Amino acid sequence: MNRTRCFLLSLCVSGFAFAQSASAPPDPYKPVLDRLQSITVIPLLTWQAHAADLPHGEDPAINTSDWQPVKAKEDWKGSRWLRLTSEVPAQLNGYSLQGARISLDLHVSSDDAIQISVFSNGNMVARTDEDGQVPITLIESAQAGQKLVLAVRVLDSGGGGCCGGDSTRIEHAELQIQPPEDRPDPALMRLQVLSAEPVIAAYPDGKAERQQQLDSAVKAINVAALDQGDQQAFDASLRDAQAKLDVLRPYMKQFSIAAVGNSHIDMAWLWPWTETVEVVRNTFGTALQLMREYPDFKFTASTAQAYEWIE
Numbered sequence: 001m002n003r004t005r006c007f008l009l010s011l012c013v014s015g016f017a018f019a020q021s022a023s024a025p026p027d028p029y030k031p032v033l034d035r036l037q038s039i040t041v042i043p044l045l046t047w048q049a050h051a052a053d054l055p056h057g058e059d060p061a062i063n064t065s066d067w068q069p070v071k072a073k074e075d076w077k078g079s080r081w082l083r084l085t086s087e088v089p090a091q092l093n094g095y096s097l098q099g100a101r102i103s104l105d106l107h108v109s110s111d112d113a114i115q116i117s118v119f120s121n122g123n124m125v126a127r128t129d130e131d132g133q134v135p136i137t138l139i140e141s142a143q144a145g146q147k148l149v150l151a152v153r154v155l156d157s158g159g160g161g162c163c164g165g166d167s168t169r170i171e172h173a174e175l176q177i178q179p180p181e182d183r184p185d186p187a188l189m190r191l192q193v194l195s196a197e198p199v200i201a202a203y204p205d206g207k208a209e210r211q212q213q214l215d216s217a218v219k220a221i222n223v224a225a226l227d228q229g230d231q232q233a234f235d236a237s238l239r240d241a242q243a244k245l246d247v248l249r250p251y252m253k254q255f256s257i258a259a260v261g262n263s264h265i266d267m268a269w270l271w272p273w274t275e276t277v278e279v280v281r282n283t284f285g286t287a288l289q290l291m292r293e294y295p296d297f298k299f300t301a302s303t304a305q306a307y308e309w310i311e
Contacts, residue, residue, distance in 0.1 A: 029197070033190050035223045039095035040187040042086075044106075044173040046071050047152075050081040057081035058119035058151040075167040082152040082170070090144035092177065094226030095234070099180040102139040104150065110168035112156055113271060119151040129279055131263065132286040135176060137293075157271075184238035192245055193218060199255060200248075210248060217244035261287060261299040265306060280306045 027033070048067040050057060064083050070076065088097060108116055109130055118126040118136060126136050138148060154168060179185055193214070200210045222237035263283045268276045284306075287299040301307065 027197070029193060029218050032218055032221050032223060033193060035093070035226070036186045036190040036221070038093045039226070040092075040177045040185075040190070042092065042175040042177070044072075044084055044086070044150075044175065046084075047170065047173075048083040049076070050083075051076065051078070053079040053153070053155060054081060057083070057153060058117075058122055058124070060122050060149040070170070072170045072173055075169050077156075077166055077168065079156045080154045080168070082150075082154065084150045086148045086150070086175070088139070088142045088144055088146040088148070094229065095177075095186070096231045097142050097144065097177060100139075100142045101137060101178040101180075102142050102148075103135040103137045103176045103178070105135045105172065105174050105176050106152065106170070107133050107172040108152070108154055108168065109171045110154075110156065110166065112166040112168070113275070114157065114168060115153075115155040117153040117155075119153075121147070121149050122151075128282050128286055132283050134286060134290060138175075141180070157275075183235050184242060186238065189221070189238055189241060189245075196245070196248055196252060199252065206251075210251060213244065213247050217241045217248075220244055261290070261297060262302065263287070263299075264302045267303060267305060277309050280309055284310050 047070050048064050049070040050064070050067050056062070067081075067083060070080075070082065088102065091097065104118070104120075104125075106118065108114065114130055116126070116128055116130070116133065117124060120136075120138050125138065126133075139146060156166060156168060176187070178187065196214055200207060200214060218241070220237055220241040222234055225231075225233035225237060265276065265279055265283060280301075283301070287297075290297045291299065
């Protein structure tokens with residue numbers, strides 16, 4: 001399942017989670033779901049930072065010994081270069097990364113208008129603004145020991161922002177792991193369980209039977225195989241769990257979510273007309289890139305003038 005469908009599942013999960021009471025009992029599936037998440041995500045919590053713009057900060061050979069550490073959620077002001085070096089491990093919490101697809105999910109936010117350029121091993125892989133950030137594929141088929149030198153140029157316009165401040169921060173940064181197509185996807189399994197849980201709980205008709213079916217699927221996931229280094233047994237257990245979960249498919253297909261990507265772009269409000277055109281170009285470029293990668297992705301913009309500029 002591609003990222004567009006995973007995003008729809010995430011919307012479903014988030015909506016139901018918001019509606020649930022804070023006093024709800026602990027989720028019995030949490031240990032398994034947490035383990036599934038731990039083998040599909042590598043958090044990137046601490047970066048190196050150069051507190052100003054500089055030429056060719058993306059060069060892997062540049063000396064960063066005097067750069068300062070910056071953590072996610074820490075505020076700074078002005079333009080900055082961020083650097084992080086990582087190496088693909090053979091395993092992640094017992095899960096083999098051989099042949100996996102690795103993507104960077106990075107979100108930098110600011111009270112001011114910013115431009116963000118992302119580089120991997122010296123090559124630009126994305127250029128966008130705060131609103132256009134999406135996961136970026138870095139490695140199509142991972143091999144143990146592959147090195148990633150990530151560099152991010154955050155260029156602050158210096159305009160002071162709309163709210164009287166210009167603080168910038170890394171809101172979120174992680175590497176996402178997606179296995180080769182011939183192996184089951186733990187992240188997808190986790191999302192399916194998370195999606196099924198609140199739907200089953202919300203409707204009393206047939207609830208007991210469907211809950212047993214979901215229990216059976218989750219219990220089939222053999223996380224102990226990861227601790228034993230048995231990748232084949234773990235993958236086989238995911239396939240078994242998927243087969244048990246598929247029993248719920250006719251029931252779950254009664255519910256649907258339709259989501260369309262949308263961008264509302266302020267037309268020259270507190271920024272120059274030329275910058276508005278640039279924002280439109282970057283936004284549409286990101287949307288087209290996603291459409292090429294995921295043909296079922298749909299996009300719309302709210303202003304006819306934006307389409308005229310692009311045409």
